[in-house]
Amino acid sequence: MTTAHSRRLASACLTGAAATLALGLTATEAGAEPAPAAPSPAAVAAAYEAAGSPRTLETLSRFFARDGAVSRAAADPKVGRETVPVHYLSPRFVAGDSGAPVGEVQFLATAAVSSDGQKASVWTARQGGEWQVVNIATGDDETRHAALGARKLPGGTVFQEPQIGAWYVQRGNRVLPLDEDARKAIGTRGTSLTAYRDRVHRAYADKLPGSAYDRKGEAGGFDQGGGTAQAPGSAKGAQASGTAPVQQAQAGGESSGSAVTVASALAGTGALAALGLCGARLLRARRRTG
Numbered sequence: 001m002t003t004a005h006s007r008r009l010a011s012a013c014l015t016g017a018a019a020t021l022a023l024g025l026t027a028t029e030a031g032a033e034p035a036p037a038a039p040s041p042a043a044v045a046a047a048y049e050a051a052g053s054p055r056t057l058e059t060l061s062r063f064f065a066r067d068g069a070v071s072r073a074a075a076d077p078k079v080g081r082e083t084v085p086v087h088y089l090s091p092r093f094v095a096g097d098s099g100a101p102v103g104e105v106q107f108l109a110t111a112a113v114s115s116d117g118q119k120a121s122v123w124t125a126r127q128g129g130e131w132q133v134v135n136i137a138t139g140d141d142e143t144r145h146a147a148l149g150a151r152k153l154p155g156g157t158v159f160q161e162p163q164i165g166a167w168y169v170q171r172g173n174r175v176l177p178l179d180e181d182a183r184k185a186i187g188t189r190g191t192s193l194t195a196y197r198d199r200v201h202r203a204y205a206d207k208l209p210g211s212a213y214d215r216k217g218e219a220g221g222f223d224q225g226g227g228t229a230q231a232p233g234s235a236k237g238a239q240a241s242g243t244a245p246v247q248q249a250q251a252g253g254e255s256s257g258s259a260v261t262v263a264s265a266l267a268g269t270g271a272l273a274a275l276g277l278c279g280a281r282l283l284r285a286r287r288r289t290g
Helices: 003-023 041-051 054-064 091-095 141-152 180-186 193-207 245-250 255-259 269-274
Strands: 078-089 103-113 119-127 130-138 157-161 166-171 174-177
Touching (some): 054 119, 174 180, 174 193
Antiparallel strands (some): 078 103, 103 119
8 A cells, every 4th residue: 555545544534534423423323224145136126226316316416516527417427237235344254253254235336427427336225114325435346346256256245345445256265356455465366265364353353342442442433632532333423413424415505515425424334333444444545456
């Protein structure tokens, strides 16, 4: 990881932690329901419908027009034909729990594109018994890596190690890299699932809930004048406001450009907090995959 990249992440972590607290959201408190290990076809269809709804398309128009590259009227956003489950490295796998999967589903993602070629990822999560859009992020990491993983290791599980932004695909005892960060971590030819488990256990097991790292508030939190802000998803975190970033953006006004691009304080927050991460790590620096 380059020094410039590290500086961007350090800055993003402080900004994102503050944004998460300002929004007052945690995965549990805001009413997000954990996605099942393998979302049913009906769930995927409902998530896709939410991603392509007129309200979401209107939000996407504002999202694509936020920097003036295209006008809101001319953005003409289109959603892709596929919605995919997004897995993050499992805290239970990191802890060494027997039988724990390498990744856990955190939300579903659908790619979107504007008339001038800008790309975005629409994140959906189950809230109040229905699938709703909870975040929009730049780029198409989720769907692009899902497609790449399916080509490299058909039938495998594509997952992200968000601490370093690395994407992998796993099937059986094989773990293959899908991007530059993953290749740096496990080599171009990949590694065994056992060796990968050993690696992430050494790297992150001491940052799980209840660890000294967690108790110091470093798992996504930060100190504000002597008070420690708990990690997003922590039982001691900020009280829920019930307002997701996308919902704030849909209201329009000055906040729409920033709120909609903030790393989701809702979808996937539990996994981020459990692994000692600030949510802003998802304000990712894009890299090409190969």
